[in-house]
Amino acid sequence: MRKVGIGVLGAGYAGNVHAEILSRDQRAKIVAVCESDPEAARLFGFRYGAKVYSAYHDLLSDPEVEAVYITTPNYLHSEQAIAAMNEGKNVFSEKPMAINLEEARKVLETARRSGMKYQIGLSRRFWPVYKFVKELIDFGKLTPHLADIKMSRGELKRPSWVSDQKSSGGFLFESVLHVLDLARWLMGEIETISCSATSSVYKQLDDFAIVMKTERGKIVTVTSSAHASWIFPFERVEIYGDHSCIITEEATRVSYSDGLESEVVVHDFSQVPKNRSWGFEEEDKLFIDSILLERKAAVDEFEAYKSIELVEACYRSARTGQEIELPL
Structure with missing residues (x-):
């Protein structure tokens, strides 16, 4: 069975929620994490058997990473999503897509130009x-x-x-x-x-x-x-x-x-269970579905932009x- 290699940007609450769900999905494998807090990065890497990076560009260069989860502070979302899609990575981004409309347009345009999957966490x-x-x-x-x-x-x-x-x-x-x-x-x-x-x-x-x-x-x-x-x-x-x-x-x-x-x-x-009643399990499943089954993202870049x-x-x-x- 093909497994989607996952890189996670941010090892805080949201990063760990998604990682815990993905670790139980046989179609996904958590490959790497990037986190500025060394102890949080170490614990995440130990728990999920993931490589640890301190710079997100290094994670994006990892050939084992096929899709990236962006769970960093809001102001980083647009920059990291654009960089990931330009590197040929599919993106699941926690909301918001960006913190202003100009940056949101750039993410929208990059997703459409690159052809990569982009899903926003409007759970x-x-x-x-x-x-x-x-x-x-x-x-x-x-x-x-x-x-x-x-x-x-x-x-x-x-x-x-x-x-x-x-x-x-x-x-x-x-x-x-x-x-x-x-x-x-x-x-x-x-x-x-x-x-x-x-x-x-x-x-x-x-x-x-x-x-x-x-x-x-x-x-x-x-x-x-x-x-x-x-x-x-x-x-x-x-x-x-x-x-x-x-x-x-x-x-x-x-x-x-x-x-x-x-x-x-x-x-x-x-x-x-909270991960189900709060929608996290379903949105993660649908993101993996969109990659493996070549489907449209469940909540795509246009929906993210409209928000x-x-x-x-x-x-x-x-x-x-x-x-x-x-x-x-």
């Missing part, structure tokens, strides 16, 4: 709770007219670089990016965005109220705070149809009412006080 699309919502919408059982999304992060302290806007790109490039993408995926293409934001606790904009309108005239509201504590549920989606409603609570539970006098259906995923466009539109609206039209 909410693989959460069972959201897949259930998507299926109801796609099969016509729920016609979404209005959506209200809450994404509250407990803090910008772990990892330490997320509070540094030069490293992260800003709060919206963190967890909020997931729900902005989710809004587009569930409700349809976004046509306009209005955003109000303030800096309340951190030295960057950390409280957001966002209103999005879709091409079909549907409305999505997103509220997010970077200093809310981790009280359950930190993430909640409510979608309203014709006297129907669906409500999600993190990756744990989804409740659906399809009429005024109908029974409320509840799916509880609290006993499902950056949503973030950029929010920041532009917050700065100018104006409604922003898409595409940019």
